[in-house]
Amino acid sequence: MLIKKFLTIGIIIIFLGIAINSSIAMNTPIKTKSKGITLYVGGSGPDNYTTITSALNEVDHGDTIFVYNDSSPYIERLKIYKSIHLIGEDKNSTVIDGDRQFSVIDLNARDAIISGFTIQNSHDKNDGRSSGIGVFSYNNIISNNIIKGNRNGIFVERETNNIIKDNIVYNNWQNGINIDYGSNQIITNNEIINNGVYDIYIRASDNNIISNNNITSENSWASVLVHNSKNSTIINNVIKSNNPGEWQEGIYLRKCPDSRIIGNKISNSGYHGIFLINIYDVIVQNNSLVDDGFFFSDCYNIDFIKNTVNGRPVVYLEKESNRIVDENAGQVILNRCSEITIKNQNINNSCYGIILINQSEDCSIINNNFNSNKIGVFLINSNNNKIENNSFESNYRYGAFLENVKKCLIQNNVFIDNKVGLMIDNDKSNRLGNEVKYNNFINNDEQADFVVKDKWFFRPIRWKYNYWDDLGFRLIYIIHGRFFKYYSDSNQRVFRSYRFIDWHPAKEPYDIEV
Numbered sequence: 001m002l003i004k005k006f007l008t009i010g011i012i013i014i015f016l017g018i019a020i021n022s023s024i025a026m027n028t029p030i031k032t033k034s035k036g037i038t039l040y041v042g043g044s045g046p047d048n049y050t051t052i053t054s055a056l057n058e059v060d061h062g063d064t065i066f067v068y069n070d071s072s073p074y075i076e077r078l079k080i081y082k083s084i085h086l087i088g089e090d091k092n093s094t095v096i097d098g099d100r101q102f103s104v105i106d107l108n109a110r111d112a113i114i115s116g117f118t119i120q121n122s123h124d125k126n127d128g129r130s131s132g133i134g135v136f137s138y139n140n141i142i143s144n145n146i147i148k149g150n151r152n153g154i155f156v157e158r159e160t161n162n163i164i165k166d167n168i169v170y171n172n173w174q175n176g177i178n179i180d181y182g183s184n185q186i187i188t189n190n191e192i193i194n195n196g197v198y199d200i201y202i203r204a205s206d207n208n209i210i211s212n213n214n215i216t217s218e219n220s221w222a223s224v225l226v227h228n229s230k231n232s233t234i235i236n237n238v239i240k241s242n243n244p245g246e247w248q249e250g251i252y253l254r255k256c257p258d259s260r261i262i263g264n265k266i267s268n269s270g271y272h273g274i275f276l277i278n279i280y281d282v283i284v285q286n287n288s289l290v291d292d293g294f295f296f297s298d299c300y301n302i303d304f305i306k307n308t309v310n311g312r313p314v315v316y317l318e319k320e321s322n323r324i325v326d327e328n329a330g331q332v333i334l335n336r337c338s339e340i341t342i343k344n345q346n347i348n349n350s351c352y353g354i355i356l357i358n359q360s361e362d363c364s365i366i367n368n369n370f371n372s373n374k375i376g377v378f379l380i381n382s383n384n385n386k387i388e389n390n391s392f393e394s395n396y397r398y399g400a401f402l403e404n405v406k407k408c409l410i411q412n413n414v415f416i417d418n419k420v421g422l423m424i425d426n427d428k429s430n431r432l433g434n435e436v437k438y439n440n441f442i443n444n445d446e447q448a449d450f451v452v453k454d455k456w457f458f459r460p461i462r463w464k465y466n467y468w469d470d471l472g473f474r475l476i477y478i479i480h481g482r483f484f485k486y487y488s489d490s491n492q493r494v495f496r497s498y499r500f501i502d503w504h505p506a507k508e509p510y511d512i513e514v
Contacts, residue, residue, distance in 0.1 A: 042068030052076055052086075052096070059084050061109075067117070069093040078105045080112060088116030091146050091168075098122045103134040104150065110137045115144045122150035131155035132172070135162055142167065152178045153195065160184045170194055175201045183207050194218045198225050206230040215239045222249035223269070232259040244270030250292060257281050266292050271374070272351050273309075276302070293331050293351035293373075297380070298358065300335070309350050334360040334382075341366065348372045356382040365390060367514055375401050376418075379408065388412050391514040398423045399444070406460070407433040414512050416442040424450045426460050435462045440509045442469045450481035450500065467506040477502040 039055045040048040048068075049055040053076050055065045064085040067074070073095035080086065088094030094116060098104030100123040105114065119132040131152035133142055138159045146168045147153040153169040153176045156162055161184045168191045169176040176195035179185055179202040187208070192199045192215045199215050199222075202208055206229055215223045215237060223239045226232050232253065239250050248270030253259060260283045266273040273292030276282065276299050284294075285305040293309050294316075296302065304316035309330030317323065318335040325332055325342045331350050332342050337360045345368040347353035353370045356363060360382040368390045370376030376392045377400040379385060386409045392399030399418040402408060403425045415421030421444040424434060441447040447468055452460050468477045479502065484495040 036062050036064075038064040038066055040066050040068070041074075042071035044070075052078055056080065056082075067094055069095075073097045075099050077101050077103070080105065080107050081109050083109045083111040085113040086115070086117075087113070088145075091116050091118060091144055094118065095120065098132075098150070102127070103129070103131045103155070105133045107133060107135045107140060108137055110139045112137070113141045113143070115141070118146040118148070120147075120149040122152075127151070128174070129155055129157065131178070135159060138162065141165070146170075148172065152176075153192075154178065156180070156182045156185060158182060162186075163188070165189050167191070168193070169199075172196065175199070177201070179203070179205045179208065181205060185209070186211075188212050190214075192216075195220060198222050200224045202226045202229055202232070204228045207232075209233045209235070210237060211235045213237045217241045217248065217269075218243050220248055222252045223266075225249070225252045226254075226256050226259075228255045230256065230258055232256050234259070234261045234264060236263045237265075239264060239266045239269075241268045241270060244268060247271050249275050250289075251275070252277075253282075254278055259283075260285075262286055264288075266290070268292065269351075289330075291349045294333060295352060295355065296333065296335060296357060300358075302335070310348075331355075333357070334363060336360060338362050340364075343367045345369070346371075347376075351375070352378045354378070356380070356385060358382070361385065364388065369393070369514055370395060370399065372396070375399075377401070379403065379405050381405070383407050385409075386411075389512065389514060390414075391416070391512075392421065393417055395419070401425070402434065405434065408435070410434070410436045411438045412510065412512055414440045414442070414514070415444055415447070416440070418444045420444060420446045420449055422448045424448075424461055426450075426452050433462075434460055435464075437462075437464045437466060438506075438510060440467045440469075440512060442467075442509065448479050448481075450479065452481070452483045452498070461500055463500050463502040465504055465506055466502050467509045468502070469509070471505050471507075477505040 041052050041055050052074055059082050061083045067088045069089045075097050077098050095118040098121045103122050104119050122130045132147040132150040133154045135156040138161050141163045143166045148171050150172045151174045153172040155178045158181045163186045165188045170193035173196040176192045176199040181204045183206045185208045188211045190213045217223045250266040250269040250273040252275045254277045256279055258281050262285045264287045267290040269292050272295045273289040274294050277297040279299045281301045283303045287307045289309045307314045312330035315325050315329045315332045317337050321338040323340050326344045332354045334356045336358045340363045343366045348371040351374045353373045354377045356379045361384045364386045366388045371393045373395045375398045376395045380403040384407045389412045391414045393416045395418045398420045399415045401423045421441050471477055479500045482495045483498045484493045
């Protein structure tokens with residue numbers, strides 16, 4: 001009986017203990033890492049974290065960290081290894097400052113979101129990957145942030161399927177957005193302003209979309225540069241330059257086949273509005289350029305549809321012949337054409353007024369006016385052409401520029417008030433038979449210039465019977481230029497001054513009507 005009594009008492013004690021423990025458990029909150037909880041940083045909550053880093057140490061996949069602005073700035077360098085949402089209270093006042101200690105945020109987890117912050121002050125040392133946000137994972141969204149004062153604003157390397165949208169990216173001293181070896185990125189609806197080298201830089205990255213961004217550049221190298229990347233889409237962006245650098249590009253694509261450049265508005269780039277080089281099978285459609293222009297080099301199979309410069313259509317012909325171009329064009333480009341006549345154009349405020357490229361031959365450029373362009377007429381690797389009876393006035397690099405051409409006739413033109421009236425640059429080989437005669441050269445900063453290869457005695461340029469307004473009392477006119485000799489053992493070109501002579505210059509200007 002005594003034993004049974006003790007057993008009964010023991011069982012009662014055990015049940016009481018279980019009941020007490022259960023009661024305690026029901027009234028004590030248990031901190032779990034179940035998917036989807038929110039951790040708070042800053043603010044006045046008693047259990048809120050004081051730093052973002054401390055919250056990152058506790059977070060799990062699928063959780064959210066919400067950061068209040070009252071403890072801003074957060075002087076931290078963050079490393080994210082979990083698929084989380086990192087959300088700031090207000091992008092204008094919730095600041096994460098990297099204190100010049102490499103990247104401010106390294107994102108190494110997929111399926112993350114970073115939104116609602118000002119992210120600033122990565123280090124400025126010689127490391128190209130230093131950035132406001134470094135993305136080294138896939139399927140992430142970077143949105144609604146202000147990213148400023150870093151080496152790169154956003155840097156994505158060797159990852160795919162990230163979305164960069166609705167951010168303000170400005171005053172980063174190297175690149176605004178940098179994509180290296182990363183495909184299927186979407187860059188959309190961002191304000192990208194005054195970044196040091198490139199506003200958007202993409203290298204060796206296929207299938208990317210750049211859309212609906214407002215890009216304002218100042219003295220950068222290019223607003224958008226895409227290099228060695230297939231199937232790029234650049235659509236409906238607004239690109240403008242304030243105080244552009246002399247060599248600044250708007251959109252620059254190199255070795256980017258199967259790409260599309262559609263519906264962009266570009267103005268006032270320092271060099272070219274849209275520059276394509278070593279590219280094929282590309283669509284260029286419905287782009288509007290103001291005080292700008294197009295340039296293509298080593299390109300073919302360009303589907304060029306309804307593009308304008310200064311509100312006028314751009315005429316682009318590829319592998320065509322026996323045509324007359326006399327409509328009111330904003331720019332004219334001939335690519336591998338023959339026997340085309342371009343006449344009666346009035347082209348101004350473009351990068352190049354008329355371009356002949358890639359063996360465009362036996363063409364005539366006659367009775368045109370070129371005013372206030374970078375270059376009025378540009379011929380490159382195109383022979384047996386004629387430039388006659390044109391006016392080149394106030395073009396702020398060259399009136400006409402001929403590069404590696406032969407057997408071209410330049411006659412009865414007026415070159416007036418240009419930086420350089422006429423430039424002939426045959427530096428790759430000796431080209432014979434270019435002839436410059438019966439032209440007026442008046443008040444150009446430099447009347448004419450040339451570069452020829454070392455075997456200059458073949459006389460690649462013949463100058464005769466031109467009027468030079470600075471002739472004075474001389475009987476001949478000396479055109480100063482350069483020749484060079486190439487030394488293959490040291491891979492160097494050594495330039496020497498040289499001169500051609502117009503032996504019979506005109507005493508009075510010719511009466512040339514255009």
